[in-house]
Amino acid sequence: xxxxxxxxxxxxxxxxxxxxxxxxxxxxxxxxxxxxxxxxxxxxxxxxxxxxxxxxxxxxxxxxxxxxxxxxxxxxxxxxxxxxxxxxxxxxxxxxxxxxxxxxxxxxxxxxxxxxxxxxxxxxxxxxxxxxxxxxxxxxxxxxxxxxxxxxxxxxxxxxxxxxxxxxxxxxxxxxxxxxxxxxxxxxxxxxxxxxxxxxxxxxxxxxxxxxxxxxxxxxxxxxxxxxxxxxxxxxxxxxxxxxxxxxxxxxxxxxxxxxxxxxxxxxxxxxxxxxxxxxxxxxxxxxxxxxxxxxxxxxxxxxxxxxxxxxxxxxxxxxxxxxxxxxxxxxxxxxxxxxxxxxxxxxxxxxxxxxxxxxxxxxxxxxxxxxxxxxxxxxxxxxxxxxxxxxxxxxxxxxxxxxxxxxxxxxxxxxxxxxxxxxxxxxxxxxxxxxxxxxxxxxxxxxxxxxxxxxxxxxxxxxxxxxxxxxxxxxxxxxxxxxxxxxxxxxxxxxxxxxxxxxxxxxxxxxxxxxxxxxxxxxxxxxxxxxxxxxxxxxxxxxxxxxxxxxxxxxxxxxxxxxxxxxxxxxxxxxxxxxxxxxxx
Ligand code: NAD
Numbered sequence: 001x002x003x004x005x006x007x008x009x010x011x012x013x014x015x016x017x018x019x020x021x022x023x024x025x026x027x028x029x030x031x032x033x034x035x036x037x038x039x040x041x042x043x044x045x046x047x048x049x050x051x052x053x054x055x056x057x058x059x060x061x062x063x064x065x066x067x068x069x070x071x072x073x074x075x076x077x078x079x080x081x082x083x084x085x086x087x088x089x090x091x092x093x094x095x096x097x098x099x100x101x102x103x104x105x106x107x108x109x110x111x112x113x114x115x116x117x118x119x120x121x122x123x124x125x126x127x128x129x130x131x132x133x134x135x136x137x138x139x140x141x142x143x144x145x146x147x148x149x150x151x152x153x154x155x156x157x158x159x160x161x162x163x164x165x166x167x168x169x170x171x172x173x174x175x176x177x178x179x180x181x182x183x184x185x186x187x188x189x190x191x192x193x194x195x196x197x198x199x200x201x202x203x204x205x206x207x208x209x210x211x212x213x214x215x216x217x218x219x220x221x222x223x224x225x226x227x228x229x230x231x232x233x234x235x236x237x238x239x240x241x242x243x244x245x246x247x248x249x250x251x252x253x254x255x256x257x258x259x260x261x262x263x264x265x266x267x268x269x270x271x272x273x274x275x276x277x278x279x280x281x282x283x284x285x286x287x288x289x290x291x292x293x294x295x296x297x298x299x300x301x302x303x304x305x306x307x308x309x310x311x312x313x314x315x316x317x318x319x320x321x322x323x324x325x326x327x328x329x330x331x332x333x334x335x336x337x338x339x340x341x342x343x344x345x346x347x348x349x350x351x352x353x354x355x356x357x358x359x360x361x362x363x364x365x366x367x368x369x370x371x372x373x374x375x376x377x378x379x380x381x382x383x384x385x386x387x388x389x390x391x392x393x394x395x396x397x398x399x400x401x402x403x404x405x406x407x408x409x410x411x412x413x414x415x416x417x418x419x420x421x422x423x424x425x426x427x428x429x430x431x432x433x434x435x436x437x438x439x440x441x442x443x444x445x446x447x448x449x450x451x452x453x454x455x456x457x458x459x460x461x462x463x464x465x466x467x468x469x470x471x472x473x474x475x476x477x478x479x480x481x482x483x484x485x486x487x488x489x490x491x492x493x494x495x496x497x498x499x500x501x502x503x504x505x506x507x508x509x510x511x512x513x514x515x516x517x518x519x520x521x522x523x524x525x526x527x528x529x530x531x532x533x534x535x536x537x538x539x540x541x542x543x544x545x546x547x548x549x550x551x552x553x554x555x556x557x558x559x560x561x562x563x564x565x566x567x568x569x570x571x572x573x574x575x576x577x578x579x580x581x582x583x584x585x586x
């Protein structure tokens with residue numbers, strides 16, 4: 001029989017996991033919430049949140065009566081001797097935290113304490129800025145109980161560090177326990193509870209004062225957010241350097257014990273109910289103290305802009321997004337949760353909709369929550385197979401395990417245009433970029449390699465389509481040399497290593513076509529400068545410029561139209577996809 005009985009006020013993520021964890025180790029737990037539906041669900045053994053194994057664990061503790069959920073907060077307090085406050089602390093518009101739920105909970109607990117004649121410990125587990133427990137919670141409890149903190153009841157701050165997606169596991173096996181005690185007796189009582197709970201496996205316990213404990217929580221989350229924004233900054237640099245991959249950089253950095261391997265994954269930014277809110281709150285709190293939290297501000301800015309990288313990459317393939325079918329894999333802010341709070345799918349989908357794209361989305365757990373955000377503006381499907389069907393581009397937003405199992409063939413066979421934007425770096429770039437159009441956060445494109453790795457040709461297959469027009473005659477060059485032998489391309493569209501662009505244009509017309517002419521005009525048409533190696537785009541523009549030509553930028557469709565208008569047989573139109581495949585398979 002455990003010595004303490006526990007009440008939990010606020011049975012959301014943190015409250016429910018805390019309740020199940022204590023109940024699973026034999027403690028009597030009375031949980032309470034203002035939400036009738038949650039209370040009813042929990043008593044039926046159904047978790048209102050999605051977490052691995054949570055329903056099984058919940059059913060066990062409800063069945064053996066170690067956990068009961070009630071609406072009456074006072075009853076919960078009166079029948080237990082330690083109360084954890086686990087209500088939400090959302091952001092206000094200025095980023096600071098809204099403590100209305102904390103205040104209300106403290107009032108209710110205070111009322112209950114006024115009716116109690118034995119010692120009671122109140123533990124603030126919600127994330128609150130330094131000073132909240134001593135300046136808000138303590139006086140509220142004292143006012144409503146008409147008792148003294150440190151004498152009639154105790155008060156501790158005990159921040160929670162669980163991660164959604166592994167919340168129960170983290171609650172049962174934390175790295176450390178931080179106790180910010182108002183007085184010694186409070187600290188000793190809470191430490192004894194945790195010793196009883198964890199037994200031999202008790203993690204390191206740090207006992208300190210309440211504001212230090214409160215700030216430890218914010219500092220931890222802000223530091224983790226900084227690691228993520230830092231890697232996203234590096235990822236953006238990587239994308240500009242041929243063949244550089246941020247995942248290898250992260251591995252190399254992570255092996256340094258001073259840095260560590262976790263939280264170095266570049267991606268579309270962090271979301272969820274904690275990091276964005278906690279970074280904002282720490283910024284607001286620091287400013288209020290007259291500090292200038294420049295670094296935190298930068299962390300937040302990087303995180304705000306990072307999701308739009310997905311749109312940029314999408315447009316680099318598709319150009320205008322009006323009417324394009326985009327498949328979204330993953331909506332939740334991270335895998336193994338249905339939580340959509342601050343999920344990066346939200347700004348990405350909103351922007352895609354703004355640009356006229358048609359969205360089909362699939363997530364293994366978050367669709368019910370996503371529906372309340374996107375309503376019927378997007379189509380929801382129940383599998384990745386359905387999601388990819390006929391899509392022009394796929395954006396992977398959440399790294400669910402089941403998405404990791406998808407192969408290039410799954411995309412190729414279902415999509416109209418197999419383009420994959422890997423927002424979370426879950427696919428092997430060697431495998432994917434050989435078989436389809438694959439771009440990923442932090443992956444420097446191989447196609448913009450400046451130094452040729454073999455021979456003298458610099459990826460001419462990707463060269464933009466340029467047509468040399470001379471006295472009404474349109475010239476295209478059929479390539480004579482491997483590896484592009486037999487492909488139609490443009491004169492001057494690629495350059496021998498070390499050669500000037502002007503010479504390249506002339507040489508190719510002469511050598512490749514055996515024509516002795518000086519082109520009077522070059523009409524350059526290229527599909528999209530983002531999609532093609534910049535060097536070739538520049539080469540074409542420059543070649544056109546030196547011979548007094550004219551440059552026209554356009555999409556692949558426009559390119560095809562140009563061929564049609566000018567009566568060029570279809571066979572002359574380049575199959576870009578094939579050329580890219582040929583080149584990358586080399
Ligand atoms: P949540 O929104 O999931 O749950 C809060 C619950 O409190 C809700 O069920 C709400 O109905 C209930 N509530 C509000 N007022 C109440 C009252 N007066 N009495 C009883 N219940 C009341 O929140 P959460 O995600 O569990 O977060 C709780 C706190 O823990 C926050 O401060 C958060 O920052 C912090 N935290 C969250 C996580 C996480 O991953 N979710 C991790 C660590 C810390």
